[in-house]
Amino acid sequence: MEAFELLPDSQVVAAYSRNHLAMKAFCDRWDIAGGYDTIEELCHDPEVEIVYLATPHIVHLEHFEKAVNGGKPVLCEKPMGMSAEETRRMADLAREKGIFLMEGLWTRFFPIYQWLEELIDSGSLGRLYNVMADFSYHSPYDPGQRFFRKDLGGGAMRGAGIYPLSLAVSAFGAMPCEVQAMADMKNDVDLRGAALLRFPGGGMAQIVTGFQGESAQGANLAFEKGSVWIPDFWHPAKAVLKTGGQEQVISRPFDFPGFQFEIMEVEHCVREGQKESRKMTLDESVGLAEILDEIYRRFYIDFGGKGAEKEK
Numbered sequence: 001m002e003a004f005e006l007l008p009d010s011q012v013v014a015a016y017s018r019n020h021l022a023m024k025a026f027c028d029r030w031d032i033a034g035g036y037d038t039i040e041e042l043c044h045d046p047e048v049e050i051v052y053l054a055t056p057h058i059v060h061l062e063h064f065e066k067a068v069n070g071g072k073p074v075l076c077e078k079p080m081g082m083s084a085e086e087t088r089r090m091a092d093l094a095r096e097k098g099i100f101l102m103e104g105l106w107t108r109f110f111p112i113y114q115w116l117e118e119l120i121d122s123g124s125l126g127r128l129y130n131v132m133a134d135f136s137y138h139s140p141y142d143p144g145q146r147f148f149r150k151d152l153g154g155g156a157m158r159g160a161g162i163y164p165l166s167l168a169v170s171a172f173g174a175m176p177c178e179v180q181a182m183a184d185m186k187n188d189v190d191l192r193g194a195a196l197l198r199f200p201g202g203g204m205a206q207i208v209t210g211f212q213g214e215s216a217q218g219a220n221l222a223f224e225k226g227s228v229w230i231p232d233f234w235h236p237a238k239a240v241l242k243t244g245g246q247e248q249v250i251s252r253p254f255d256f257p258g259f260q261f262e263i264m265e266v267e268h269c270v271r272e273g274q275k276e277s278r279k280m281t282l283d284e285s286v287g288l289a290e291i292l293d294e295i296y297r298r299f300y301i302d303f304g305g306k307g308a309e310k311e312k
Contacts, residue, residue, distance in 0.1 A: 126224025
């Protein structure tokens with residue numbers, strides 16, 4: 001909502017929540033005219049032109065199907081589905097019905113990544129060899145909290161690891177061709193995990209994510225002729241370019257909170273009649289989901305069957 005205040009031509013006209021009191025308080029707080037107790041009502045409101053699904057990802061497919069029935073373009077919070085199968089079903093349905101759909105991976109739309117894309121395309125630093133990115137933070141274990149519950153889509157890699165994974169995929173311009181991964185798990189939920197990815201042409205990436213331990217939350221890209229360090233890479237305002245023994249700070253400041261950039265992309269696409277974003281394609285969303293599935297498969301091979309910590 002703070003992002004919408006930066007976009008004078010945009011307005012939130014309705015909200016849905018299964019919690020009526022929370023929904024009413026939210027609508028009162030932000031002066032939203034329409035408050036609904038079912039998503040069907042929201043998706044059939046003629047005043048609603050675009051639906052943003054910010055519900056937990058375990059219900060994204062269900063809620064997207066209802067948005068499609070209402071004929072509404074959709075911005076769906078990441079991860080788009082609980083699996084590659086769900087994500088593919090959403091992409092296929094969007095294409096079948098001619099409905100716009102984009103995964104809300106807000107990181108992709110920050111101005112510093114436009115600069116990085118132009119830098120890579122220029123070839124001035126030569127070949128990209130390696131990407132290292134860590135998005136970890138400390139969150140005390142709470143078995144009732146949804147991030148720690150498998151039945152509610154919990155787990156660090158799916159919810160937070162998609163940030164470093166997406167960065168690596170975007171930088172190399174391809175999906176990895178080989179994946180290795182390991183995790184610390186409790187009650188079948190990954191509390192901390194790491195993956196080693198090999199890309200076509202020989203590039204590699206190491207991604208780390210988890211709820212155990214605070215990290216610098218930075219990313220380093222190693223090129224043939226230099227490097228790029230991106231602090232707070234999941235919502236970056238700057239990058240540090242090192243080449244030829246010199247260091248240069250590239251600054252691309254933005255107004256808090258940063259969600260305005262993905263909102264602007266969706267509105268542009270819908271106005272232009274596009275059915276998906278060129279910056280965040282449906283094929284990429286499906287590809288990311290496939291890699292996450294493979295990472296989780298390896299988590300369970302490595303740890304789940306051999307001694308995953310069970311709650312006493």
